[in-house]
Amino acid sequence: MLKIKEVLLKFIANINDYLLLLMALIIIFGAAVYYLYALNWWGTIIALILTMAVFLIILKYFFQGQSGEIIKKGLIFNKKNFIYLLFYGLFYLIMFFLLIKGASDRALISPWQVIDNRFFVYYLISSLLLIFLLIQKKIGSTWKLGLLSLHYFLSLAVAVLVYKIGYGFDPFIHQATMELIDQKGLVTPKPPYYLGEYSLIIILHKISGLAIYWLNKLLVPLTTALFLPLAIYKLLSTGNEQENSIPKFLSILFLLALTFSPFIVTTPQNLSYLFLLLAVLLGYGNTKLTWILIISLATLAIHPLTGLPALAWTAWLVVKKYQTNLKKIWQKILLTLILIVNSLAIPLALFLVGGADIKKISWGGNLIIEPLKNIFTNLSSAGQETWLLNFVYFFYYNYNLFLLIIIIASLIYFWRKFYSSKIFSAGRGLFWLVISLLVAYILSSQIRFNDLINYEQSNYANRLLVIIIIFCLPLVILAFHQLIKKIWQQNKLIQIIWLIIGLALITTALYVSYPRFDKYFNSRGYSTSRTDLEAVRLIDQKAQQSYLVLANQQVAVAALWELGFDHYYPTDNGLIYFYPIPTGGPLYQYYLDMVYKKPDQSIMKKALDLVGVDEGYLVINKYWHQSGQIINEAKLLANDWLTINNGEIYIFRYHR
Numbered sequence: 001m002l003k004i005k006e007v008l009l010k011f012i013a014n015i016n017d018y019l020l021l022l023m024a025l026i027i028i029f030g031a032a033v034y035y036l037y038a039l040n041w042w043g044t045i046i047a048l049i050l051t052m053a054v055f056l057i058i059l060k061y062f063f064q065g066q067s068g069e070i071i072k073k074g075l076i077f078n079k080k081n082f083i084y085l086l087f088y089g090l091f092y093l094i095m096f097f098l099l100i101k102g103a104s105d106r107a108l109i110s111p112w113q114v115i116d117n118r119f120f121v122y123y124l125i126s127s128l129l130l131i132f133l134l135i136q137k138k139i140g141s142t143w144k145l146g147l148l149s150l151h152y153f154l155s156l157a158v159a160v161l162v163y164k165i166g167y168g169f170d171p172f173i174h175q176a177t178m179e180l181i182d183q184k185g186l187v188t189p190k191p192p193y194y195l196g197e198y199s200l201i202i203i204l205h206k207i208s209g210l211a212i213y214w215l216n217k218l219l220v221p222l223t224t225a226l227f228l229p230l231a232i233y234k235l236l237s238t239g240n241e242q243e244n245s246i247p248k249f250l251s252i253l254f255l256l257a258l259t260f261s262p263f264i265v266t267t268p269q270n271l272s273y274l275f276l277l278l279a280v281l282l283g284y285g286n287t288k289l290t291w292i293l294i295i296s297l298a299t300l301a302i303h304p305l306t307g308l309p310a311l312a313w314t315a316w317l318v319v320k321k322y323q324t325n326l327k328k329i330w331q332k333i334l335l336t337l338i339l340i341v342n343s344l345a346i347p348l349a350l351f352l353v354g355g356a357d358i359k360k361i362s363w364g365g366n367l368i369i370e371p372l373k374n375i376f377t378n379l380s381s382a383g384q385e386t387w388l389l390n391f392v393y394f395f396y397y398n399y400n401l402f403l404l405i406i407i408i409a410s411l412i413y414f415w416r417k418f419y420s421s422k423i424f425s426a427g428r429g430l431f432w433l434v435i436s437l438l439v440a441y442i443l444s445s446q447i448r449f450n451d452l453i454n455y456e457q458s459n460y461a462n463r464l465l466v467i468i469i470i471f472c473l474p475l476v477i478l479a480f481h482q483l484i485k486k487i488w489q490q491n492k493l494i495q496i497i498w499l500i501i502g503l504a505l506i507t508t509a510l511y512v513s514y515p516r517f518d519k520y521f522n523s524r525g526y527s528t529s530r531t532d533l534e535a536v537r538l539i540d541q542k543a544q545q546s547y548l549v550l551a552n553q554q555v556a557v558a559a560l561w562e563l564g565f566d567h568y569y570p571t572d573n574g575l576i577y578f579y580p581i582p583t584g585g586p587l588y589q590y591y592l593d594m595v596y597k598k599p600d601q602s603i604m605k606k607a608l609d610l611v612g613v614d615e616g617y618l619v620i621n622k623y624w625h626q627s628g629q630i631i632n633e634a635k636l637l638a639n640d641w642l643t644i645n646n647g648e649i650y651i652f653r654y655h656r
Contacts, residue, residue: 030199196301
């Protein structure tokens with residue numbers, strides 16, 4: 001009985017590590033099984049058998065159990081603090097109620113349009129209550145980490161709860177793809193990317209019965225809240241287990257001030273960012289190489305753009321571990337090889353994905369300079385509205401500069417530590433990998449993609465800037481922790497001043513991490529609405545033959561939601577979906593011609609000729625720029641038209 005109790009306690013204590021390991025293994029084996037076979041029930045069973053076999057081997061021979069020690073030592077809770085915990089829980093529930101109450105299926109620019117403004121007051125108060133709980137010595141680390149995870153989840157789940165249909169553009173495409181894989185077992189062609197997220201969600205769906213829709217919405221916000229606070233705590237505890245832990249917990253909370261946009265919505269790219277961040281944090285914190293390798297392989301299975309740097313990081317850690325067995329010359333050769341591969345792998349991969357056409361490489365500084373120029377061109381002191389908005393947008397406009405200063409200061413702070421020894425270290429690895437990724441960014445920024453619209457050409461290269469920031473984050477976190485330790489040693493007045501600044505920053509970060517529509521800023525992008533879905537259904541009912549539709553991207557993804565992928569036309573340019581997806585495709589250009597030039601029969605005829613059909617529709621949302629003028633012209637030029645929901649959407653029919 002005692003042994004069973006010990007085993008159970010060990011399982012509970014290490015459950016966070018178990019979940020991360022299981023998730024990573026499902027991603028790896030699920031992606032492999034899908035790529036080589038399919039993810040029907042047989043494929044799911046094979047992936048799960050492989051996952052459990054490797055999971056048990058790792059538990060027996062490679063399990064570190066670091067989290068277990070943290071958890072077991074942190075289960076104490078002084079009952080005198082229960083009233084504060086109760087108040088925190090009360091405010092937490094109120095905030096959730098406000099988010100659910102504001103949930104909408106309308107076309108929204110920002111979630112803040114439908115959320116009661118008191119939400120920010122409650123968020124501020126709950127953060128203050130959380131700080132009070134974090135500084136209590138008689139509350140264990142387990143409770144504190146649990147509360148931090150809850151706070152992280154609330155911060156990350158606003159879009160999940162408010163947008164009833166969904167937030168963004170890419171999640172709809174990925175969801176439609178996963179629904180098709182779930183039905184048929186596979187889709188062809190099988191690309192060597194995204195498979196990690198697809199396999200994880202589909203396998204969880206098959207074994208749990210949970211809807212792909214909810215798994216797709218919750219995956220990144222929930223896993224970030226579950227794994228990131230503990231990973232940061234492990235990093236801060238490396239070699240400092242006996243140190244006062246209060247600044248560590250405060251550091252985890254106030255790191256929310258860095259903003260967290262990549263983790264509010266589930267896409268393969270965002271999930272790969274999370275796994276890369278976990279690999280970097282845990283690797284710097286001396287977690288066993290087996291774990292780092294598994295997390296890095298999972299990152300590669302989710303998205304190669306992020307996975308390749310993760311493998312470079314793992315390779316550096318391997319050299320670091322076995323450096324005493326290597327001669328100096330071999331250390332230098334391996335280091336140089338890792339950096340060269342890390343510099344060239346992503347540009348080469350993007351070049352191949354882009355068609356391996358040398359003509360698509362255009363050397364010039366504009367694509368490199370533009371993102372860097374944004375650091376300085378958006379600088380502003382605000383100062384035209386209320387003091388509250390002025391503070392928010394002073395933070396927002398200068399955020400890139402603030403972040404750059406923080407990163408440079410962190411690198412300088414740890415410079416001596418990197419080079420205090422001639423041996424390889426994790427810190428030196430981070431530094432040199434960042435340099436190699438900067439080279440990769442410069443090379444990648446020269447590649448153009450035919451299937452992307454002009455303003456999206458730099459998207460892939462710009463993702464490397466996010467990856468660079470992720471590699472810098474351990475040093476930023478450690479420097480941040482040093483600052484909070486210094487503040488913690490000051491008198492009460494100084495602590496209170498910094499407390500006010502910190503609370504203001506994390507509340508501001510919450511606001512600016514989501515799309516906004518206020519007197520300073522208009523995020524412009526609308527969400528897919530119930531009316532968009534109705535328009536898609538109505539067109540499909542009214543169509544008398546095969547047809548195409550010219551519409552904006554949110555109506556297009558509504559078509560994926562309603563009708564799936566079974567609507568492609570063969571053309572000389574390959575298969576083309578009957579709504580404008582992707583936005584860089586020819587149909588979207590015809591849509592832009594219709595709305596920015598003239599909604600003319602001649603333009604629609606070109607689109608009809610492209611796919612070989614005789615019936616086409618133009619959809620104009622009321623919120624589109626100059627929609628009134630476009631609608632009036634289209635009424636005269638189209639064969640017939642109708643409207644939905646008191647003019648929210650106009651549908652115009654064209655035929656030969």
